[in-house]
Amino acid sequence: MNRIFALLVLAAFGTAAFREFGGAPAMESLSRAMLESASGAVQLVIGLIGAMALFLGLVRIAEEGGLLRLIARLLQPLLQRLFPDVPAGHPAMGAMVLNLSANVLGLGNAATPFGIRAMQELDRLNPVPGTATDAMVLFLAINTSSVTLLPTGVIALRAAAGSADPAAILPTTLFATACSTAAAILAAKLLEGRRPGPRPAAADGAGPRPDAAAEAAAGRADEAPCVLPPPLPLWGSALLLLGLLLLIGLLLTFGRGVSPWVLPSLMVGFLLFGWFRGVRLYEAFVAGARGGLEVAARILPYLVAVLVAVGMLRASGALDALVGWVGPFTAVIGLPAEALPVALTRPLSGSGAFALLASLLQDPAIGPDSYTGLLASTLQGSTETTFYVIAVYFGAVQVRRLRHALAPALIADATGILASVAACRFLFGGME
Numbered sequence: 001m002n003r004i005f006a007l008l009v010l011a012a013f014g015t016a017a018f019r020e021f022g023g024a025p026a027m028e029s030l031s032r033a034m035l036e037s038a039s040g041a042v043q044l045v046i047g048l049i050g051a052m053a054l055f056l057g058l059v060r061i062a063e064e065g066g067l068l069r070l071i072a073r074l075l076q077p078l079l080q081r082l083f084p085d086v087p088a089g090h091p092a093m094g095a096m097v098l099n100l101s102a103n104v105l106g107l108g109n110a111a112t113p114f115g116i117r118a119m120q121e122l123d124r125l126n127p128v129p130g131t132a133t134d135a136m137v138l139f140l141a142i143n144t145s146s147v148t149l150l151p152t153g154v155i156a157l158r159a160a161a162g163s164a165d166p167a168a169i170l171p172t173t174l175f176a177t178a179c180s181t182a183a184a185i186l187a188a189k190l191l192e193g194r195r196p197g198p199r200p201a202a203a204d205g206a207g208p209r210p211d212a213a214a215e216a217a218a219g220r221a222d223e224a225p226c227v228l229p230p231p232l233p234l235w236g237s238a239l240l241l242l243g244l245l246l247l248i249g250l251l252l253t254f255g256r257g258v259s260p261w262v263l264p265s266l267m268v269g270f271l272l273f274g275w276f277r278g279v280r281l282y283e284a285f286v287a288g289a290r291g292g293l294e295v296a297a298r299i300l301p302y303l304v305a306v307l308v309a310v311g312m313l314r315a316s317g318a319l320d321a322l323v324g325w326v327g328p329f330t331a332v333i334g335l336p337a338e339a340l341p342v343a344l345t346r347p348l349s350g351s352g353a354f355a356l357l358a359s360l361l362q363d364p365a366i367g368p369d370s371y372t373g374l375l376a377s378t379l380q381g382s383t384e385t386t387f388y389v390i391a392v393y394f395g396a397v398q399v400r401r402l403r404h405a406l407a408p409a410l411i412a413d414a415t416g417i418l419a420s421v422a423a424c425r426f427l428f429g430g431m432e
Helices: 001-019 026-066 067-082 091-102 108-123 134-144 152-160 166-194 211-219 234-276 283-290 291-316 318-333 337-345 350-362 370-381 386-396 408-431
Strands: none
Touching: 001 026, 001 291, 001 318, 026 234, 026 283, 026 337, 026 350, 067 091, 067 234, 067 318, 091 108, 091 211, 091 370, 108 134, 108 386, 134 166, 134 211, 134 350, 134 386, 134 408, 152 350, 152 370, 166 234, 166 370, 166 408, 234 283, 283 291, 291 318, 318 337, 337 386, 350 370, 370 408
């Protein structure tokens, strides 16, 4: 992201300088755009605080009611079949299940610690330290495919940008993330046969590598074990997947009519779930909503940096020139050039892509409810920061030989982009 930020600013300055020498008052426009963009970032964050507080409060109710562990029980039988090399009772399985359950609910802050813990546990089954096992690669591929079913951050951003229907992207996001996750799993499974690597020691009955016991004692001394309740039968996982597919089909078929019901139904559903689970609703909601201010404060510097850079690029005329050159090529598949920066930046930087999306939604010529705004929102909600996830998860266990880990992740990104375009053209194609 450092290079992208510098490239945007330098391109804007160079274009403005060229135009200034040509007689146009480009530098004056550039200076004004810098200040206006910085101010606009603060105004956007102020509007974002309320929406984020609402979603975080509702998610806290669901979390205290045990929804995270319920989803974990549903996912566990499925993961045991996807990861045959990991023993069912091993701590790695518990950490992976909780990581994916947190991702499903959009709890990125909870998902990352569970993901790092899962990688550490998988590494204790690894007979060749420093080399990724098949289980590591598959787990990473699923994480980079963005299995988020509730893109709360994007919905909140759309609400802050004045969208008439912030949740309109839910059906397209569900479709795109389902496609990208399926592509990631399929690619990882196909490639593991072509790129044989170390098999977990426990799978061969040989037990973990000699130093694993000492590592486990040191690594788990201050950690609570990822202990799960007994998994539900496999038919529970099958019903979950079937229900998800039916929901995607229903939302894609009746998305324009159903989307206004999504947010009220989510709030009522979470409150009823918490009520029946004995959660103190008001107290839990307030405790979760406090995080809205923290999230807004955390993303403000990123928004200021990227919005100023994009504002400079737009004021200098460089962005218009880029859109005019790239647009005819990407428009053929339904990807407007204005949305392309979000698609390209998302695998590199989540905060950078979020800021680019914010700039796009605030653009009066585009807005949150245009086809371009809806597509860019779907891209943000259904793809993941691939290189960040690879760096953090593999860096936590010092894996340097990635084997085929990058290919499934990039395939998932490409599939997510194409699926987003297909879903948005199907649902919103008549808007432009």
